Amino acid sequence: xxxxxxxxxxxxxxxxxxxxxxxxxxxxxxxxxxxxxxxxxxxxxxxxxxxxxxxxxxxxxxxxxxxxxxxxxxxxxxxxxxxxxxxxxxxxxxxxxxxxxxxxxxxxxxxxxx
Amino acid sequence: xxxxxxxxxxxxxxxxxxxxxxxxxxxxxxxxxxxxxxxxxxxxxxxxxxxxxxxxxxxxxxxxxxxxxxxxxxxxxxxxxxxxxxxxxxxxxxxxxxxxxxxxxxxxxxxx
Numbered sequence: 001x002x003x004x005x006x007x008x009x010x011x012x013x014x015x016x017x018x019x020x021x022x023x024x025x026x027x028x029x030x031x032x033x034x035x036x037x038x039x040x041x042x043x044x045x046x047x048x049x050x051x052x053x054x055x056x057x058x059x060x061x062x063x064x065x066x067x068x069x070x071x072x073x074x075x076x077x078x079x080x081x082x083x084x085x086x087x088x089x090x091x092x093x094x095x096x097x098x099x100x101x102x103x104x105x106x107x108x109x110x111x112x113x114x
Numbered sequence: 115x116x117x118x119x120x121x122x123x124x125x126x127x128x129x130x131x132x133x134x135x136x137x138x139x140x141x142x143x144x145x146x147x148x149x150x151x152x153x154x155x156x157x158x159x160x161x162x163x164x165x166x167x168x169x170x171x172x173x174x175x176x177x178x179x180x181x182x183x184x185x186x187x188x189x190x191x192x193x194x195x196x197x198x199x200x201x202x203x204x205x206x207x208x209x210x211x212x213x214x215x216x217x218x219x220x221x222x223x224x225x226x
Contacts, residue, residue: 043203045215056213102148
């Protein structure tokens with residue numbers, strides 16, 4: 001069964017450093033998303049991407065964040081200058097046309113900012 | 115942001131009995147509602163969804179009921195199995211393909 005994959009599973013970085021989180025969505029999917037879950041809090045939306053552009057972003061997704069789909073298969077989230085409060089589980093998701101409107105989530109990348 | 119609320123942090127049920135998980139929402143523009151299951155160290159896994167034009171959707175042991183006038187939905191699992199023990203998230207979206215807004219989750223424990 002096709003699945004969304006994410007690398008790395010755990011990333012530790014120093015405050016102020018840049019990180020790139022990588023995702024490989026399901027191959028025929030058209031919609032792509034990043035969410036995050038800070039420990040003990042809700043899963044919260046960051047950004048959605050469709051037709052090679054951002055379709056929506058949350059107020060969390062400020063100028064420090066960017067997304068790319070560089071080669072038609074990978075979907076990346078870059079944080080330019082990490083802050084302590086960026087420590088969270090980051091989930092990539094993808095979706096396709098269909099009746100159920102479900103988004104398929106990857107296993108997540110745990111980002112720890114020291 | 116409290117647009118989607120799951121007021122029960124946890125639920126404990128005996129194996130074979132029914133599990134009922136509840137969810138309330140405030141945004142009347144939501145038109146898709148989904149339930150996800152999540153195990154520790156894994157991403158959310160889609161279970162079942164319902165659009166606002168329906169009031170019930172069933173898939174095997176899982177049934178979702180939607181009461182639009184009360185802005186309430188519930189997930190019924192019958193019969194409950196120990197493998198169902200996980201965190202269950204209710205989520206909603208405005209329009210197809212748009213962002214999901216999640217509830218805080220309910221931890222379900224099914225005792226054998």
